[in-house]
Amino acid sequence: MSKCPNHGGHRWSKIWRRVFVVSLVVLFIILLIVLITWAILHPHKPRFTLQDATVYAFNASASPSLLTSTFQVTISSRNPNDNIAIYYDRLEAYATFRDQQITLTTLVPPTYQDTHDVDVWSPFLYGVSVPISPYNAAALTQDQNIGFVALMIKLRGKVRWRVGSFTSGGYSLFVNCPAYITFGSRSTGIGVGNNAVKYQLMQTCSVSV
Numbered sequence: 686m687s688k689c690p691n692h693g694g695h696r697w698s699k700i701w702r703r704v705f706v707v708s709l710v711v712l713f714i715i716l717l718i719v720l721i722t723w724a725i726l727h728p729h730k731p732r733f734t735l736q737d738a739t740v741y742a743f744n745a746s747a748s749p750s751l752l753t754s755t756f757q758v759t760i761s762s763r764n765p766n767d768n769i770a771i772y773y774d775r776l777e778a779y780a781t782f783r784d785q786q787i788t789l790t791t792l793v794p795p796t797y798q799d800t801h802d803v804d805v806w807s808p809f810l811y812g813v814s815v816p817i818s819p820y821n822a823a824a825l826t827q828d829q830n831i832g833f834v835a836l837m838i839k840l841r842g843k844v845r846w847r848v849g850s851f852t853s854g855g856y857s858l859f860v861n862c863p864a865y866i867t868f869g870s871r872s873t874g875i876g877v878g879n880n881a882v883k884y885q886l887m888q889t890c891s892v893s894v
Contacts, residue, residue, distance in 0.1 A: 719851075728766055728769045728846055729765045729766050729769075730892045730893075730894050731762050731763065731764055731765070731771060731798070731844075731858075731892060732762070732763045732765055732889075732892065733760060733761070733762050733840070733860045733862065733889075733890035733892055734760070734761045734763075734862075734887060734888065734889055734890060735758060735759075735760055735838055735862035735863070735864060735886050735887070735888040735890055736759040736760065736761055736805075736885075736886065736887055737758070737759045737883060737884060737885050737886055737887075738756055738757070738758045738759075738838070738864050738866070738883070738884050738886060739756065739757045739758075739877060739881055739882070739883040739884075740754075740755075740756055740866060740874070740881065740882050740883075740884070741755040741756065741757070741879070741880070741881045742754055742755040742811075743755075743834075743866070745817075745822065745825055745826065745829070747822065747826070749816065750816065750817050750818070750819055750821075750822035751814045751815065751816060751817070752782075752787055752812065752814075752815050752817050752822075752825070753812065753813050753814055753815070754780065754787055754788060754810075754811065754812055754815075755809070755810070755811040756780060756788070756809070756810045756811070756838075757807055757808070757809050757810070758778070758807065758808065758810060758838050758862075758864070759805060759806070759807045760778070760805070760806050760807075760808075760838070760840070760862065760890075761803055761804065761805045761806075762798065762803070762804050762805075762806075763801070763802070763803045764798045764799065764800055764801060764802050764803075765801070766800055766801075767800055767801075768800060768848060768849075769800065769846050769847065769848055770797065770798060770799050770800055770846070770847040770848075771797075771798040771844055771845070771846060771847070772795075772796075772797055772798075772844060772845040772846075772847060772852070773793070773795055773796040773797075773798065773804075773842060773843075773844055773858075774795055774842070774843045774844065774845060774855060775792075775795065775842045775843045776792070776793040776795075776796075776806075776840055776841075776842035776843075776858070777790040777791060777792050777793065777840065777841060777842060778790065778791050778793060778806075778808045778810060778838065778839065778840045779791065779810060779838075779839055780810050780812075780836055780837065780838055780839070780864075781836065781837045781839060782817070782821060782825060782834070782835075782836055782837075783821050783824060784837075785817055785818060785821050786815075787812050787815050787817065787836075788810040788811055788812040788815070789810075789811065789812055791808040791809060791810055793806050793808055793840070793842075794806075810838070829868055831871075832867055832868045832869040832870065832871035832872070833865065833866075833867055833868070833871060834865075834866045834867075834868070835863065835864075835865055835866075836863075836864040836865075836866060837861055837862065837863060837864065838861075838862040838863075838864050838890075839859075839860065839861055839862070840858070840859075840860040840862075841857070841858065841859050841860070842857075842858045843855045843856065843857060843858065844856050844858045844894065856894050857894070858892070858893070858894050859892070859893040859894075860890050860891070860892050860893075861890055861891045862888055862890035863888050863890075864884075864886060864888065865884075865886070865888075866884060867884070873885075
């Protein structure tokens with residue numbers, strides 16, 4: 686009695702289907718375990734605070750509209766998680782005025798932050814003769830005459846979460862820290878020499894991951 690020529694192929698087809706189904710089930714179980722673990726651990730975003738800012742230069746010219754500024758800011762980051770550590774793979778800081786960047790970006794060294802750890806960075810931010818829009822130049826002149834300028838210190842970068850031996854992929858990090866600089870009779874700063882003025886701010890930053 687002769688065998689069907691398609692019998693062997695049909696058997697292998699059934700075997701490969703079973704392998705495929707088993708692989709899907711195993712993958713689903715692994716993903717389910719990861720999701721359940723992630724939900725139980727419930728990772729929280731790091732908490733950033735702008736502690737102070739030292740202004741070394743902040744000079745604007747009207748025609749053309751140029752701004753020269755030099756700051757040193759102190760920013761702290763706290764990891765509020767009980768079981769999740771954070772890798773800051775890349776982090777850069779810069780200052781803006783009315784959504785326009787007014788300094789170059791300054792790189793912050795990569796950092797590993799264990800649970801409940803606090804890290805503090807003090808980067809210098811500077812921009813020399815940075816062109817600003819006429820609208821922002823007029824607004825800056827008005828704010829300086831009033832004696833109050835609202836800047837934004839921003840950080841952007843990449844972070845990864847670590848749970849035990851598992852490390853997640855990279856996530857984009859965006860941090861916005863309001864910095865209120867006062868001048869003239871309204872100044873709340875303290876002179877620290879060489880025409881530099883230090884402002885104690887302790888401003889909570891908004892964080893997006």
